[in-house]
Amino acid sequence: MILELDCGNSFIKWRVIHVADAAIESGGIVDSDQALVAEVAALPSVRLTGCRIVSVRSEEETDALCALIAQAFAVQARVAHPAQELAGVRNGYDDYQRLGMDRWLAALGAFHLAKGACLVIDLGTAAKADFVAADGEHLGGYICPGMPLMRSQLRTHTRRIRYDDASAERALASLAPGRSTVEAVERGCVLMLQGFARTQLEQARALWGDDFAVFLTGGDAPLVKEAVPQARVVPDLVFVGLAMACPLD
Numbered sequence: 318m319i320l321e322l323d324c325g326n327s328f329i330k331w332r333v334i335h336v337a338d339a340a341i342e343s344g345g346i347v348d349s350d351q352a353l354v355a356e357v358a359a360l361p362s363v364r365l366t367g368c369r370i371v372s373v374r375s376e377e378e379t380d381a382l383c384a385l386i387a388q389a390f391a392v393q394a395r396v397a398h399p400a401q402e403l404a405g406v407r408n409g410y411d412d413y414q415r416l417g418m419d420r421w422l423a424a425l426g427a428f429h430l431a432k433g434a435c436l437v438i439d440l441g442t443a444a445k446a447d448f449v450a451a452d453g454e455h456l457g458g459y460i461c462p463g464m465p466l467m468r469s470q471l472r473t474h475t476r477r478i479r480y481d482d483a484s485a486e487r488a489l490a491s492l493a494p495g496r497s498t499v500e501a502v503e504r505g506c507v508l509m510l511q512g513f514a515r516t517q518l519e520q521a522r523a524l525w526g527d528d529f530a531v532f533l534t535g536g537d538a539p540l541v542k543e544a545v546p547q548a549r550v551v552p553d554l555v556f557v558g559l560a561m562a563c564p565l566d
């Protein structure tokens with residue numbers, strides 16, 4: 318079994334999969350390296366033979382995580398690195414090393430699944446969109462604040478926006494105009510995310526007509542799912558790309 322990690326800016330998503338058939342044994346989401354090791358170590362009858370990682374964190378943080386994993390599970394983690402071209406996809410950045418690895422791997426995964434032009438919308442700490450043409454050319458993309466950043470900017474820079482997580486969750490039962498602060502903020506930010514997604518779809522239509530696939534991923538994908546009914550929701554899209562960039566056997 319191998320351990321797969323997607324280290325985002327706020328959370329680490331992890332999975333343990335079987336090498337032979339890629340069947341998922343277990344998985345989760347944690348907010349620290351220590352919590353990760355604790356959760357994986359607590360799995361009954363799991364013996365890891367390898368590990369692969371994608372990280373958008375600093376090299377120091379990623380190295381520290383690899384060291385921790387080596388110590389806890391006696392495996393040497395493989396870290397995905399930028400590439401100019403992989404699996405028929407050509408990195409569209411002027412400097413290919415600057416493209417976020419989560420975006421690159423999601424683009425690889427999407428093109429692999431779509432076998433044609435595709436739009437990837439990834440809603441995490443940041444909201445990201447990436448475009449890959451039918452010939453595998455990555456055309457670039459967009460980065461905006463995601464739901465957690467929009468919310469916290471409002472809370473930080475205003476005096477009178479204050480509410481707790483439980484009321485935030487309740488507020489999202491509807492998207493009608495808010496009749497309280499929590500409803501107004503939470504629903505407003507969701508509409509921003511949906512607007513982002515719809516605008517990306519318009520861009521893709523202008524480029525490719527109706528001939529493209531849309532993929533939706535990231536922790537906040539459920540918030541825009543209804544606004545983009547044609548999208549395939551693939552929570553593991555980054556892991557699809559990770560397997561392509563770091564084959565282990």
Ligand SMILES: Nc1ncnc2c1ncn2[C@@H]1O[C@H](COP(=O)(O)OP(=O)(O)OP(=O)(O)O)[C@@H](O)[C@H]1O
Pocket residue numbers: 324325326327328329346373419440441442443444463464465535536537
């Ligand atoms: N079990 C969960 N734990 C934490 N966040 C969750 C969970 N399920 C959904 N979410 C939502 O996912 C969002 C974080 O998404 P994600 O995990 O994709 O971010 P990230 O990978 O840290 O960020 P980025 O990809 O931008 O670096 C949070 O805003 C939260 O609302």
Ligand SMILES: CC(C)(CO)[C@@H](O)C(=O)NCCC(=O)O
Pocket residue numbers: 325326373415416417418419420441443445460
């Ligand atoms: C945009 C984020 C922060 C999203 O996780 C990540 O992809 C990243 O750090 N990217 C580097 C900058 C870029 O992609 O242009």
Ligand SMILES: [K+]
Pocket residue numbers: 323324325326419441
């Ligand atoms: K991520």
